[in-house]
Amino acid sequence: MSAPSPGPGSSLAGPRANPPRERAYVLTLGVLGVLLLVSVTAGLAIGSVHVPPGEVWSIVAHGLGADWSEPAWSRARETIILDVRAPRVLLGAVIGAGLAVVGTAMQALVRNPLAEPYLLGVSSGASLGAVIVIVSGVSLFGAVSLSVSAFAGALLTLLLVYTTARAGGRITSVRLVLSGVAVAAVLSAVTHLLLLTADRGNQTREVLAWTMGGLGGVQWATLWLPAATLLVGIGVLLVQARSLNLLLAGEEAATTMGLDVGRFRARMFVLLSLVTGVLVAAAGPIGFVGLMLPHIVRFFVGGDHRRVLPTAALAGAVFLIWADIAARTVAAPMEIPVGVLTALCGGPFFLWLMRRDARRNTDRGVA
Template structure:
């Protein structure tokens, strides 16, 4: 490798996190400023500064729009994007499979069953927490089923968990379809389909806490396991040779991934492609070392979902698209471009 290529690679690794952080802040302020009510960029900055205790004069008519409507939605997009991207990067390392994503173990499908059951049976009338709680419990049940299958088979390889998760996802998808097809009315079907496609339009402060706390704590745990993930890429035998119990580590990290994914899905619905595409882009542009890949994926995932949600709000305004639809429209072509790109060395090698 030439000296210029080495220098460029080092510069990308050093500058990646600060650049992504700045872009994320700018995107967040822009997303808060734009909408049916346009708020001047500087006024948005002043309102946000007021929120952290730095006094600045702002028009009252804008303050409530920012604090009550747009800020929680943007923060939820950032938390969900970061969490899904970090879990996606971790799953691709655990299974040594570039197509792995946060829902590959059936967690998202389990959450979907719980949510759709609540919607179809009318149990959401008991309170707004009913649906997120059911979706979260469904996610955890799916993980337990997959882990139980792997335990009974006594096969500790990641391929067993992967195949069990794929089979369970297919079964739960059929269950969701059967439940929706027997919904009592068209409005219930619409609500279920709306949730399954993922959306942030109804996000409020009460939605942020149940997703943010597990997602942030789980991502912090995964970041602390970056070295272990680097080792596990070499395989279970090589991991064992350096004193790492790959099976136990994998089980622990899958539990963390289920908690993070379940918490996010329970609030946002199923938002695809973030956990699949973002790690690939970061790995290609920045580094494949998980000590850098994971934090960079968190920042870029938050940026990606924030921009996708902004596009969902503005593209056909005043009609709003669902956030999950936009992530698919953006993520699928990006994934195709990554597949068709000329083969070469990754940036972090």
């Protein structure tokens, strides 16, 4: 597989002055910003109880203390907007943005357009941690026990993958990916074994719902961790955007330009795995967001990561908010796991991406 294309108007160390590309970038950010505002409004307004957009923002303003007038809405609607839908919509924005950003960086690190956030098996470790809590019924941390256990599973998986990938004091990206695949297979087998030996039959349904991803049940008290993790992750990646650009030229060229490729990749893999672990612990493994959005974004803003990262974050937030709206409404009153809808979108996209990459490689071979 070839590496993600840097895109027109970009260079490896950073783009030269390119007014058309800069205008396209600013326009894309502006459009996505408006779409994000519209998406948040729709996420707060649409549901079993429809609330007009004007009333939605009146309730939000009142809840923030910006509106001291007498409420013209019922207490039930205020609870629905502020305590039920608002945390869910914000979590969708955070998870979508985080997965898109991690996927963007992961594709650059392994120079493979099919790379995605769960490449190193972190989601399998998180799933095993969550299954252990569901099957055993142990709740040492109260309401957040499942999230804590999922993150612990993701962290332990990361350590195991790095331990098995290290040879001679060095870690190569190939060994790291292969170790991630092998560890993920073993952890998935253990997860299935726990389900087969579970005493309660309804546990299988609960585990299945979690492993397909969802944004339901989130509370304000648990929202701060994925939000803070996203901000830190995006900040670090933006600082390292030039190094990510250098990797697009290949390891030898990046080394010639002064980048310690091995050490840089190791640090980035740790960061991305930790961010992914927090995101999976908060919402379960929601697939294909980190695969699709980076490619769609590069089509509009080029390949420079200083542009791609913030644009991918906005696009991922918009996409997952609307996916969650569809999950809540398509089969109402039943709720579809949002991971099912992202897979329905991402599966065909994945096949198209493979065919496109195969055609490009064939053309290069003929040339």
